[in-house]
Amino acid sequence: MDKEVRAYTEFEYNRHMEELRNLHHNAYDYVIDIGPHKWSRVHCPGRRYRVMTTNDAECINSSLKFARQLPMLTLAEFIRNMLQRWFHNRCRATQSMRHQLTDASHFVILKRVEKCGFMTVNPVDCEVIITET
Incomplete structure (x- = not known):
């Protein structure tokens, strides 16, 4: 396959x-x-x-490889603990964010804005657009 x-x-x-x-x-x-x-x-x-x-179940499944051998109640506690830790870590990560986007995404946008400053915009046709202020 x-x-x-x-x-x-x-x-x-x-x-x-x-x-x-x-x-x-x-x-x-x-x-x-x-x-x-x-x-x-x-x-x-x-x-x-x-x-x-992008299946969340597959992500969780791969995280439970060794835990599958645990007794049912221990496995349920392990899963609860794992999810609680994941959500807490993500919450802490978002609280430390300085922008609405992730730092990596913000950096990409800043680089693109920087490149835009050196570009010249040329009209495609002769039509003039007048905007009212």
Whole structure:
């Protein structure tokens, strides 16, 4: 299934999907029903920065790899504790923010504003727009 997910071209995707259909028809039907735009790189509607899903459950699942072996009540307490810690850390991080955006995003915008100062704006047509003040 990895080849279908990571295919860069429609041709490559179709070739791998045909192999999947011949190998395991039920798996093929299942992934088609989900919708290739949710998991296929070539059908992705936007840039996802090499992340193929934004599913919160998968994020939590990966954080619970070792905890799955715990007894049920201990696992529930572990999950509660983990989520509480995550929310607290994010709350503290937002309280220390100096801008409405993250520092990284703010820096990107500042760089772009700096570049804009050296650009010249030329009109596309001869129409003059007069604004009232």
